[in-house]
Every structure is written in C-alpha cells, then in structure tokens.
Amino acid sequence: MKESNKIRLDHLGELAERGDLTLVGDEPMSRHTTLRLGGPADVWAEPHTVEGLVALLTGCAARSIAVTQVGAGTNLLVRDGGVRGVVVNLRRLNAVERFSDLGPSDGPSATVDAPGGSVRIDVQAGCSTGRLLAAARRWGLGGVEFLAGVPGSVGGGMVMNAGTYLGEFTDVTQSVRSVDRQGRLITRAHAECGFRYRASDLPSTEVVVDATLRLPRRDATAIDADVSQLRQHRRQREPTGVHNNGSTFKNPPGDYAGRLIESAGLKGLRRGGAVVSPVHANWLVVEPTHTPRARASDLLGLIDEVRHRVAETHGVELELEVKVIGESS
Numbered sequence: 001m002k003e004s005n006k007i008r009l010d011h012l013g014e015l016a017e018r019g020d021l022t023l024v025g026d027e028p029m030s031r032h033t034t035l036r037l038g039g040p041a042d043v044w045a046e047p048h049t050v051e052g053l054v055a056l057l058t059g060c061a062a063r064s065i066a067v068t069q070v071g072a073g074t075n076l077l078v079r080d081g082g083v084r085g086v087v088v089n090l091r092r093l094n095a096v097e098r099f100s101d102l103g104p105s106d107g108p109s110a111t112v113d114a115p116g117g118s119v120r121i122d123v124q125a126g127c128s129t130g131r132l133l134a135a136a137r138r139w140g141l142g143g144v145e146f147l148a149g150v151p152g153s154v155g156g157g158m159v160m161n162a163g164t165y166l167g168e169f170t171d172v173t174q175s176v177r178s179v180d181r182q183g184r185l186i187t188r189a190h191a192e193c194g195f196r197y198r199a200s201d202l203p204s205t206e207v208v209v210d211a212t213l214r215l216p217r218r219d220a221t222a223i224d225a226d227v228s229q230l231r232q233h234r235r236q237r238e239p240t241g242v243h244n245n246g247s248t249f250k251n252p253p254g255d256y257a258g259r260l261i262e263s264a265g266l267k268g269l270r271r272g273g274a275v276v277s278p279v280h281a282n283w284l285v286v287e288p289t290h291t292p293r294a295r296a297s298d299l300l301g302l303i304d305e306v307r308h309r310v311a312e313t314h315g316v317e318l319e320l321e322v323k324v325i326g327e328s329s
C-alpha cells in the first residue's frame, strides 16, 4: 500500500471536532465483518445523526476523500490491504417507528396486498434485521418473517434485496431514502429502486439512511409458526462454528450454485483456512481455529478456483453474491 494514499484523521479537518460523528483511525475491518477478515479502514466513521452523515459526505467530497458504506458486514469480503479513505457505518441510526393503522386503500402500497390493511413502518438503515422482525411481531405485523436467520442491517438488506423463500425486502418496501456524496437527501419510490434477486439499482455512490415499509397485520402465532419453520429449515442446512457470509455465489437462473459446486466435486476444497463447506457447498467459509489464520487472499483464491472449476465442469459462470472491497496487501 502506498502510504501517500492513506487518509489520516487529521485530513478530515473540522469533521473530527463534531460531536455527532465518531471517527476512529486505522480500524481493523476484521472487527466489522462476519468473515473476521480484512485489513484496516483508514478511518471508520459512525454518524449519530443524519446531519452528521451529510457533513461527513460533503466534507469528504470537498477533500476528494473516498467513502465506502458498510452495514453489519455480513455480506462483505474485505481484502487484506484494507480500505482507503473513510468507511461509514450507520449502526447508531437504528430507530424503527410504527405509524397509525391505515386501511387497504390508504396510500400506495408497494407490493403488499393486505385485505386487513397495512401499517406504515419507518426504519433507519442501521437497524438490524433481527430488531425489525422483533418490532413487527410485537406490533402484530407480518411481512418480514423472511428475515428469520438473515443477519445484517436494513441498509445492507435494501441494497442486496436480502431474502429467503418466504420473501425479500422488495415485497414490503414502499420507498428508500439515501444521501448522495453532495449531501442531498433522495427519496426513491419502490419502482425506482430496481429490486431484483439479491441486487437493486440503489447507487453505490449513495448511503441509504432509512426506508418506509408497509406491513400487513398478522397474528403473532402465525408469525411465530413461519419464523420457527424457517429457522429449523436453516439449522438443518447451514454450517456452524465457522466464520462466513452465508451464500458466496448467487444461484444461476434455474439452478443452485451449491448443487453445481457439489457435483463438480468441490466440497471440502481448501486454501489455507478457507474451505468449501462440506455441509453446504455454496458456503465458502473460514475456519476460526486454523493455523496460520486465514487471510482474505486465501478465500479469494478459493473463490477463483471454484468459479474456474464450475465453469470447466458445467459451463456456468458463477456470479458472486458477496461484495468484495478494499485493496490487496
């Protein structure tokens, strides 16, 4: 890494004096990713308010400092050289608020068809998916049962259109609000978000700050039944005791990445402490006890090899679901 490209806290000028911004220099990204891999962020930034976020983004733009947004780091693979510039995280912006009940014909609902009416929920990007699910259940609202066992933040979930066989964010989202690098707040209606399988058109140059959802009223017993069935389904299929991002690759149309990897004979394939899980072939995981400790380069090498061998065996190019950021060391 060229030292001259590295941003230090003192490059941020008056931003470092703000009471509504927590800034940390040289923060290991391995603390902020479920893979527990990756080099340091030059500056790790946690705004406490939307104003603090706006000031951070405009201040960085004025100084030509790169900004990368991350959520709970459950779908991130950070390279060993770390991330230059500022990494912004919204975990302190995590409110979830319920509005008064609305009838079925009150306002445009995204894709929720709720004969009993739906209820508006505003949720900030830093709210965890687990807290959103728990709040909805407490209020007698369904629609987000699909989040059972899906870790992460609402911001990351929106960008990824996270989901399971029970549904995905697109099904319940009415609008998404984000801030661009010039500090402008932009609201996008559902149709403008471009949600699709594990992706959206939400621009990578913007930070999602909050979203408005419409959730149908639902009995807590029915919610619990779906949630426990999904959790059980996951328990039977998911590796435990390893650091991971869940599925590494997207399923290609009409097939499963796991099936293709397994039938290419790649379960158990390893590079150092990175291994194709013998339990679920689409989970390329990191063994926490392996010596020497796995590096991001081990997992990236394994990803390349799996892609290559699946292409050779099946003629299918697997697309990464996991987002790779940062520099090689």
Ligand SMILES: Cc1cc2nc3c(=O)[nH]c(=O)nc-3n(C[C@H](O)[C@H](O)[C@H](O)COP(=O)(O)OP(=O)(O)OC[C@H]3O[C@@H](n4cnc5c(N)ncnc54)[C@H](O)[C@@H]3O)c2cc1C
Pocket (backbone or CB within 6 Å): 034, 068, 069, 070, 071, 072, 073, 074, 075, 076, 090, 125, 149, 150, 151, 152, 153, 154, 155, 156, 157, 158, 159, 160, 161, 162, 163, 164, 198, 206, 207, 208, 209, 244, 245, 246, 247, 323
């Ligand atoms: C054990 C396990 C199981 C999983 N199971 C599932 C599953 O069943 N279904 C599924 O869909 N996913 C699953 N995942 C993947 C992951 O949970 C989702 O992709 C999740 O939505 C990522 O959210 P995050 O906050 O961790 O985002 P991150 O991993 O931090 O980031 C993901 C992407 O979102 C962007 N981003 C994050 N926050 C913001 C923001 N505020 N504004 C703009 N961009 C942002 C990042 O730049 C990055 O491109 C699983 C992961 C694990 C570890």
